[in-house]
Amino acid sequence: MNRLLILIGKIIVKFLRLMGRNAGNLPGIVLWHLTGGKCCKMFKIDCPIIAVTGTNGKTSVTNCIAQLFRQSGKKIIINREGNNLDTGICSLLLRHCDMSGKVNADMLILETDESHVPVVYSQQKLDTLVVLNFFRDQLDRNGEMETLIQKINSFCKTFGGNLILNGDDPNTARLGKANPGNKNVKYFHAQPYAFATQKIFEASEGRFCPFCGQPLEYEYYQYSHIGKFLCRGCGFGDYSPYITAENIDLEKHTFYADGHKYTPKLNSIYNIYNMTAVAGVAKLYNIEQSIADRVISSYTVKNGRMENFMLGDRKATLNLAKNPVGANMTLRVMNEMKGEKELLFVLNDNVADGLDVSWIWDINFSIFERVTRVITSGTRAYDIAVRIKCSGYDADKIIVRPDLGSAVKELAKTEGRKFVIANYTAVQPTRAALKKYSSEVSNEKN
Amino acid sequence: MKKIKILHMYADMLDLYGDSGNMEIISYRCRMRGIECIADTYSAGDDMPDFSSYDLIYIGGGADLEQQHISDDLLRCREGIKKAYENGTFLFLICGGYQLMGKYYRDADGNEIKGLGLFDYYTVAPSSRRMRCIGNIVVRTKFTGKTVDVVGFENHGGQTHDVETPFGEVRYGNGNCSKSRHEGYFGRNVIATYLHGPMLAKNPEISDYIISYCINRNNSEEIKLSKLDDRLENDCRQVMLDRLIK
Numbered sequence: 001m002n003r004l005l006i007l008i009g010k011i012i013v014k015f016l017r018l019m020g021r022n023a024g025n026l027p028g029i030v031l032w033h034l035t036g037g038k039c040c041k042m043f044k045i046d047c048p049i050i051a052v053t054g055t056n057g058k059t060s061v062t063n064c065i066a067q068l069f070r071q072s073g074k075k076i077i078i079n080r081e082g083n084n085l086d087t088g089i090c091s092l093l094l095r096h097c098d099m100s101g102k103v104n105a106d107m108l109i110l111e112t113d114e115s116h117v118p119v120v121y122s123q124q125k126l127d128t129l130v131v132l133n134f135f136r137d138q139l140d141r142n143g144e145m146e147t148l149i150q151k152i153n154s155f156c157k158t159f160g161g162n163l164i165l166n167g168d169d170p171n172t173a174r175l176g177k178a179n180p181g182n183k184n185v186k187y188f189h190a191q192p193y194a195f196a197t198q199k200i201f202e203a204s205e206g207r208f209c210p211f212c213g214q215p216l217e218y219e220y221y222q223y224s225h226i227g228k229f230l231c232r233g234c235g236f237g238d239y240s241p242y243i244t245a246e247n248i249d250l251e252k253h254t255f256y257a258d259g260h261k262y263t264p265k266l267n268s269i270y271n272i273y274n275m276t277a278v279a280g281v282a283k284l285y286n287i288e289q290s291i292a293d294r295v296i297s298s299y300t301v302k303n304g305r306m307e308n309f310m311l312g313d314r315k316a317t318l319n320l321a322k323n324p325v326g327a328n329m330t331l332r333v334m335n336e337m338k339g340e341k342e343l344l345f346v347l348n349d350n351v352a353d354g355l356d357v358s359w360i361w362d363i364n365f366s367i368f369e370r371v372t373r374v375i376t377s378g379t380r381a382y383d384i385a386v387r388i389k390c391s392g393y394d395a396d397k398i399i400v401r402p403d404l405g406s407a408v409k410e411l412a413k414t415e416g417r418k419f420v421i422a423n424y425t426a427v428q429p430t431r432a433a434l435k436k437y438s439s440e441v442s443n444e445k446n
Numbered sequence: 447m448k449k450i451k452i453l454h455m456y457a458d459m460l461d462l463y464g465d466s467g468n469m470e471i472i473s474y475r476c477r478m479r480g481i482e483c484i485a486d487t488y489s490a491g492d493d494m495p496d497f498s499s500y501d502l503i504y505i506g507g508g509a510d511l512e513q514q515h516i517s518d519d520l521l522r523c524r525e526g527i528k529k530a531y532e533n534g535t536f537l538f539l540i541c542g543g544y545q546l547m548g549k550y551y552r553d554a555d556g557n558e559i560k561g562l563g564l565f566d567y568y569t570v571a572p573s574s575r576r577m578r579c580i581g582n583i584v585v586r587t588k589f590t591g592k593t594v595d596v597v598g599f600e601n602h603g604g605q606t607h608d609v610e611t612p613f614g615e616v617r618y619g620n621g622n623c624s625k626s627r628h629e630g631y632f633g634r635n636v637i638a639t640y641l642h643g644p645m646l647a648k649n650p651e652i653s654d655y656i657i658s659y660c661i662n663r664n665n666s667e668e669i670k671l672s673k674l675d676d677r678l679e680n681d682c683r684q685v686m687l688d689r690l691i692k
Contacts (some may be wrong), residue, residue, distance in 0.1 A: 145509070208515070239609060344667075355599075356599045356642070358463040358599060359464065387647070390467070390647070
């Protein structure tokens with residue numbers, strides 16, 4: 001039976017390839033139906049699997065961990081962004097297995113959607129689960145966030161492998177208590193950075209102890225609800241970290257962990273958390289220090305995560321924001337920069353965005369400093385315009401241009417520094433529009 | 447100077463899908479007109495406030511867990527809220543806040559959360575958590591004196607029955623129950639609805655109805671609200687109406 005399923009799957013992959021498609025998800029969907037929802041079970045995997053999950057940063061961390069092992073000379077298999085559901089992972093494995101379903105690799109590094117962790121790893125043995133954070137994201141697809149955490153929590157109750165958790169996020173740290181018998185629970189933690197605050201700065205969740213219901217007390221907040229917390233009622237939050245980021249200096253792009261200095265390219269606090277998780281995995285698997293250094297210091301992204309574009313002589317920085325936390329981070333970076341600037345916000349409400357756009361009301365626009373103009377675009381251009389207006393920003397300085405091309409033109413009209421925020425399905429079209437404008441301007445010059 | 451006093455209850459626990467934005471919008475629209483807007487918050491376990499001293503009491507929506515957390519505390523406030531409501535304080539209730547003012551809320555596991563029983567409706571969540579009313583919604587309302595198509599976003603499992611005076615008629619979406627004709631609950635000084643978005647974002651008439659009620663409730667002569675520039679809000683709503691209603 002297994003062989004037949006594998007054969008069918010491989011034929012579909014072959015067929016899609018011949019048609020010029022990438023076969024990222026469809027073969028898995030077919031097998032999902034043929035196997036009654038257990039499409040990952042038929043594979044024989046002898047090597048360790050590391051899964052990365054969480055709301056923000058999955059792709060970055062998965063890629064970095066893959067690099068750790070690749071540069072150590074291991075044969076690894078990794079899934080590309082977007083194919084992180086059971087069907088996507090099944091499609092990936094179909095391409096890498098032999099006819100008996102045996103997967104030939106030294107290591108599997110799999111970005112896994114939060115809601116699919118229990119689905120996939122009830123079918124395949126997991127060596128390590130890395131959980132980065134839980135924020136409100138696409139709530140309407142996942143039901144409510146608590147349901148989501150509960151799902152992963154029940155998985156963790158019987159999971160005895162390595163659990164690498166963000167110890168500064170109560171939503172993820174609580175998973176460490178799911179299985180009291182598991183000795184392989186490890187927390188990563190970060191000391192306060194220059195912009196850490198005593199009071200919570202942005203709307204968030206998880207303000208109460210999930211075990212005894214008391215309000216959580218914070219020594220400091222780094223961003224959103226991420227920070228050093230403790231429950232006075234039951235002691236939740238009192239753990240000794242496995243790895244700690246210390247002396248974080250975003251201006252110099254440095255931080256220390258286990259006494260070792262790292263120099264990441266991306267200087268945001270959330271990247272420091274991601275890289276601390278990566279350093280934790282390197283430590284756990286005894287990766288050579290020089291390799292960990294190289295991976296962490298060279299990692300950068302060109303997919304709309306703090307990506308720079310030149311619109312003529314005007315610099316524009318694009319950042320993806322799938323949720324308030326992502327958007328608030330960009331606003332922080334804007335504020336930490338001196339001088340005047342303009343913002344383009346592109347907001348779509350396609351299915352993959354989660355249809356509902358009310359999360360924009362959890363963005364803290366009242367902190368705007370020296371923002372001289374705002375342009376809004378996307379299928380919900382007016383929603384974001386209204387939201388910014390009601391935060392008290394002068395409505396006369398808001399320009400709505402639902403069409404992306406004209407929005408970018410409008411943005412480039414004036415001099416100065418530009419920032420662009422785009423949500424999930426908006427980010428690639430926005431990149432394309434920025435690139436197009438950028439090349440048109442340089443062609444004119446030549 | 448004119449002023450309104452607002453009590454935002456459980457702002458720290460009941461705040462789903464931008465619900466707190468409603469308070470930001472009310473205070474923005476007051477500020478633009480020189481109306482002083484005092485907004486206090488109340489959290490579970492706080493000292494009992496003088497509910498009747500407020501013009502507006504606002505409660506947003508929350509997940510099942512949060513609703514369970516606050517339900518006992520809310521019952522403790524029952525007499526105060528009831529008296530305030532009878533004395534003319536306006537109640538603005540979203541989703542969970544709406545449900546908890548009825549007789550009861552029965553969740554997906556069959557646990558019954560007692561409501562305040564201010565109104566006669568009750569809410570039952572289907573046993574399958576997957577069955578939810580989710581999506582954009584358009585509700586036609588007439589109580590402002592004009593026909594207003596209110597646009598918002600609904601996301602609720604609970605099905606609310608026995609509503610005698612609804613907030614409006616569903617033109618697109620689900621409403622009180624799956625595929626139902628009516629949405630929300632309406633009374634002289636209460637608007638209760640499933641609409642998130644936040645609800646007031648694209649519906650300035652509703653904001654102004656509430657503000658106008660609040661500043662006029664103790665006046666013999668009606669104070670008219672000055673007009674604001676609502677072009678962005680109106681365009682925002684029109685884009686959605688064009689998309690949802692052919």
